[in-house]
Amino acid sequence: xxxxxxxxxxxxxxxxxxxxxxxxxxxxxxxxxxxxxxxxxxxxxxxxxxxxxxxxxxxxxxxxxxxxxxxxxxxxxxxxxxxxxxxxxxxxxxxxxxxxxxxxxxxxxxxxxxxxxxxxxxxxxxxxxxxx
Numbered sequence: 001x002x003x004x005x006x007x008x009x010x011x012x013x014x015x016x017x018x019x020x021x022x023x024x025x026x027x028x029x030x031x032x033x034x035x036x037x038x039x040x041x042x043x044x045x046x047x048x049x050x051x052x053x054x055x056x057x058x059x060x061x062x063x064x065x066x067x068x069x070x071x072x073x074x075x076x077x078x079x080x081x082x083x084x085x086x087x088x089x090x091x092x093x094x095x096x097x098x099x100x101x102x103x104x105x106x107x108x109x110x111x112x113x114x115x116x117x118x119x120x121x122x123x124x125x126x127x128x129x130x131x132x
Contacts, residue, residue, distance in 0.1 A: 001006075002096060003023075003051075005046075005051065005052075005053040006050050006051050006052050006053060006056075007052075007053060007056055008052070008056035008059035008063070011048050011051065011056065011059060011060065011063050012059070012063045012066065014048060014051070014065070015044060015045075015048040015063050015064060015066075015067035016063075016066065016067040016070045016071070018020055018067070018071075019041065019042055019044060019067040019070055020066060020070050020071050020073065020074070022037065022040045022041075022044070022071060023037060023071035023072060023073065023074040023075045024074045026040070026074075026075055027074045027075055030113070032074075032075045032076075032077075032113055033075075034075060034092055034095065034096050037071065037072070037075050037096070037099075038098070038100075038102075038103075039099075039101025040070070040097050041064075041068055041100075041103045042099070042102060042103045044064075044103070045064045045065070045103035045104065045106045045107040046107070046110060048060055048064060048067075048070055048107060048108050049061075049064075049106070049107040049108075049110035049111045049114070049121045050114075051111060053061030054114070054115075054118055057111045057114055057115050058063045058111070060108070060109040060110070060111040061104055061107045061111060063107075064104050064107045065100055068099075068100050068103065069089070069093065072089055072092050072093065073085075073089065073097075075092065076088035076089045076091070076092040077091070077092075115124055
């Protein structure tokens with residue numbers, strides 16, 4: 001299993017690009033199924049939260065909803081130009097809010113657990129440090 005450490009910006013680019021790619025694949029193979037898109041979103045959230053470096057853990061739950069929206073562009077209905085595309089995007093965001101909240105919750109929980117683990121390791125290291 002690779003163990004990259006992404007910065008906040010790198011995590012955003014990774015998550016956004018991957019969700020856009022998965023949205024395109026969903027549109028081609030599954031006929032723009034929003035359920036398939038939502039199911040694919042949750043593991044991407046987990047990977048993003050696992051691969052963000054320790055100093056940028058706070059950005060993981062912020063990145064994933066933006067990436068969800070970016071990936072919806074190829075999946076959402078696009079009838080009637082710009083206004084139709086925006087209407088399809090907003091409708092997809094409204095109807096798929098459960099997947100959006102679920103993925104954000106996954107990213108937030110993973111980031112929180114990682115941060116608590118980091119804080120506990122630092123506390124143990126500080127306790128074991130000899131005093132001069």
